[in-house]
Amino acid sequence: MSAQNSAELAKTFEPAGLEAKWYAHWEQNNLFRPDRPDAAPYTIVNPPPNVTGSLHIGHALDNTLQDVMIRYERLRGKDALWVVGTDHAGIATQMVVERQMEAQGDKRSNYTREAFIDKVWEWKHESGGTITGQLRRLGCSMDWSREQFTMDPHFTKAVVKVFVELHKQGLIYRDKRLVNWDPKLKTAISDLEVETRETQGGFWHFKYPLADGIKRDDGLDYIEVATTRPETMLADMCVAVHPEDARYLSVIGKEILQPLTGRRFRVVADEHADPELGSGAVKITPGHDFNDFEVGKRAGIKAGDMLNMFDAEAKVVQTSDGLVPEEYIGMDRFDARKLVVEQMKEAGFLIPHVTKDKEGNLVEHDFEPRTIQTPFGDRGGVVIEPWLTDQWYVDAAELAKAPMEAVRSGAIEIVPKTWEKTFFNWMENIQPWCVSRQLWWGHRIPAWYAEDGSIIVAESEEEAHALAGNKPLTRDNDVLDTWFSSALWPFATLGWPDTDAPLFKKHYPNDLLVSGFDILFFWDARMAMQGLHFMKEVPWKKLYLHGLVRAADGAKMSKSKGNVVDPLLLIDKYGADALRFFMCAMESQGRDVKMDERRVEGYRNFATKLWNAARFCQSNGITGSTSVSAPAATSAVNKWIIGEVVETLAALDQAMADLRFDAAANTVYHFVWDQFCDWYIELVKGNFDAETKAVAGWVLDQILVMLHPFMPFVTEELWHALSDPTHPRDDELIVAAWPAPEASVDAEAKREVEWLIALVSALRTAKNELGIAPGARLEAYLPDPSPATRAIIDANPAVIERLARLTAIRFDAAPASAAMQIGAGDANLIVPLEGVIDIAAEKARLEKALVVSQKEAKSLEGRLSNASFVEKAKPEAVEKARADHAMHAAEAERLAAALKRLG
RNA sequence: GGGCGUAUAGCUCAGUGGUAGAGCACUAUGUUGACAUCGUAGGGGUCGCAAGUUCAAUCCUUGCUACGCCCACCA
Secondary structure (H helix, E strand, O other), X not given: OOOOOOOOOOOOOOHHHHHHHHHHHHHHOOOOOOOOOOOOEEEEXXXXXXXXXXXXXXXXXXXXXXXXXXXXXXXXXXXXXXXXXXXXXXXXXXXXXXXXXXXXXXXXXXOOHHHHHHHHHHXXXXXXXXXXXXXXXXXXXXXXXXXXXXXXXXHHHHHHHXXXXXXXXXXXXXXXXXXXXXXXXXXXXXXXXXXXXXXXXXXXXEEEEEHHHOOOOOOOOEEEEEEOOHHHHHHOOEEXXXXXXXXXXXXXXXXXXXXXXXXXXXXXXXXOOOOOOOOOEEEEOOXXXXXXXXXXXXXXXXXXXXXXXXXXXXXXXXXXXXXXXXXXXXXXXHHHHHHHXXXXXXXXXXXXXXXXXXXXXXXXXXXXXXXXXXXXXXXXXXXXXXXXXXXXXXXXXXHOHHHHHHHHHOOOXXXXXXXXXXXXXXXXXXXXXXXXXXXXXXXXXOEEEEOOOOEEEOOOHHHHHHHHOOOOEEXXXXXXXXXXXXXXXXXXXXXXXOOOOHHHHHHOOEEEEEEEHHXXXXXXXXXXXXXHHHHOOOXXXXXXXXXXXXXXXXXXXXXXXXXXXXXXXXXXXXXXXXXXXXXXXXXOOOOOEEOOHHHHHHHHXXXXXXXXXXXXXXXXXXXXXXXXXXXXXXXXXXXXXXXXXXXXXXXXXXXXXXXXXXXXXXXXXXXXXXXHHHHHHHHHOOOOOHHHHHHHHHHHHHHHHHHOOOOHHHHHHHHHHOXXXXXXXXXXXXXXXXXXXXXXXXXHHHHHHXXXXXXXXXXXXXXXXXXXXXXXXEEEXXXXXXXXXXXXXXXXXXXXXXXXXXXXXXXXXXXXXXXXXXXXXXXXXXXXXXOOOOHHXXXXXXXXXHHHHHHHHHHHHHHHOOHXXXXXXXXXXXXXXXXXXXXXXXXXHHHHHXXXXXX
């Protein structure tokens, strides 16, 4: 793995070719995880993308941040491990394969379970994992040699073990209760997979007649009930009224004779019924509504006795009491709703909703229009049906205790901290987690049923048989929620349950987890639960949550809106480095990233700028340094730039420690462009002595290392291009050493260079404002300079001549003639311009500056003359005000004197 | 109903208890031993509104307005 070449750099930076070249080189030479057995570990596990997935812009953000951290820590010498792999994504993958079958006129039911699963594996091997290639294009330096899949045999082993252990501990149990049922996918889903959306619906009012001629106190022979779901009437089991509602006291316990079904059921008292709402009476369908389920249980109805009127596809089936009219059987739930309303209306039990039209006439409607919060399945996209089934549940409330404590104690640090409240709020109110799914693709639940109904949970079929005493057993048909397995990612990928696995011993707990806040509950919280429960240690020390990448207009990107931005197209256009830098620069904590292609373009330009600076250095015989510590420097410019590296490095390290990706990126950006390119190179141009070459080469190297985590490709290319053929680099940049300048800021050199910069800038501004050609060579006078200023001038003739474009600075009195006045530090240079400038223009310029200085001075004077400011303000603040005042006052005086000279 | 976030230059965003910065866009310009994917100079903001705390508030507190997100059983 020798350095590739040090050929002359091309005129323009072309990302595409070198990205492919360097990625392959890194991967082939195992540079993503070099052998560092004695180094301290640094570990991040990548959120496993769905095996069916492709790289979207959110992945680009998430993975860039992780790669920046991994590359940074690798450069700092750590044994940096970035675990990568894909998720089997139960529902998503099964859907993909089924859709593919449909396209070929085939379907899942044509296969046995085993044959279908084989088909899915076949699909996975052929088409799965597109995204892993795309992550490579982004430059992600994961440990591909240990690529994982959540259905790898060792991973499955971990999943089974966790299930069995939790069951033994009573933390997983089977229960019959209402579950969120997706009638399209025909599976249960968890609360988190339900998305509540607003839909336009209706609110229907019906009369429920009292049976046997019973009448209420007010003489009415019916109770009014209202519902948004009339079809559930077919499985109603009672009507609830508030126990203290005077209107209904006399009918509590009496029977209703329900129309349509002829079912008889009681009026029950339950505090769930709110007397303020509608009629105060509510129909109860315990088998198809979460609230009603609870009311039903309180009314003494057992879960097993609750009437069910739907099959798995939410088509109407006969209830156990046989009272659903024949015409409903097999009907879709929404058609059933229409028919119920129609029949109730015909029978005179519909209470119309009355409104007034424009003329004030009363108009009758079947229902009152309403906006309804409707639950949808996030995968299937259809309305969820609460359905009474047997499912496996995890006691999430118990498992949530340790993670909450870990966050409270700081064992897990959530960054940014604002998410803690959300985390606690969810964890404190957590519900049992339904983990069984009625799918084929996934981890099959390790539970077996005997004919007598007993349940055996075991790690294998043999063990189950042994436990059952050789009774005939049938295995549970269901698989586990995908998130159940991905919750084990931080340790199952490292070899657990083999607790002696070296990787596991060294890399658990992980150091950092980076994830979008959208999966905080789905994944992060569950990793914390399983990690703490089984390892007794946090899965990661820090949890960094970032936002969403939004479209340019701030809208959420979605396929249906057609506003998705493909990160791969951005990479094609601007290069991976530019996209990565954009993601970092825009990633300030606690805010979404808005897509701004112009900005990506700007960072591509930045890469070009660096490229050209390196090319210029190269053409002047500058080569890479072989030393991490700064070379010895005698000239002020060289001392200054070394000091700037020291300061930049400190700011960068701080930003990285704080996980401030934006600050980190901007720090390097401004150093490269504003300091190194704009000033250092300009200052040393034409004077490439041995010291300057050494310093420039060293600074350029530090730039490449500091920038490498953000822009790995262009920096690696330049690193090699600048390699000295006689002293080749020891290593690729990806495994180079993080800067350790062992130098400090030289205050005197800094003052000197800043004076020169101020002089050059002031001259440029003045020339520009007076319309003098920028290239004009002028002579300046500086009578009685301070010794320090004079020393600077004497030491930098080349800069004065070339950058300031002054033929000379004379220290005697200026001739009495038209001149412009240039301020730099404490010095006021007089540049005679007989016949060149318009004196009025120069006067106007000086007057403008004078007004500014006077205004500043006056404002500060006002503050300083305020007794309470001088008494109460911090001494530093007073001191600074005094210094600023002196400076502005002197400036004003200087300008006034200059004006006076002009007459 | 509860929780959170955001409101700063035309746009996208940083930032600080001592009256503001970047990138892009805009205007003028093109002398420079790399770079027009560039250089140089410049214009542009009562830091959402109101009150309070303070010697001092864009920054702290409270209220309000607007937008966004998450959670929640109103039949």
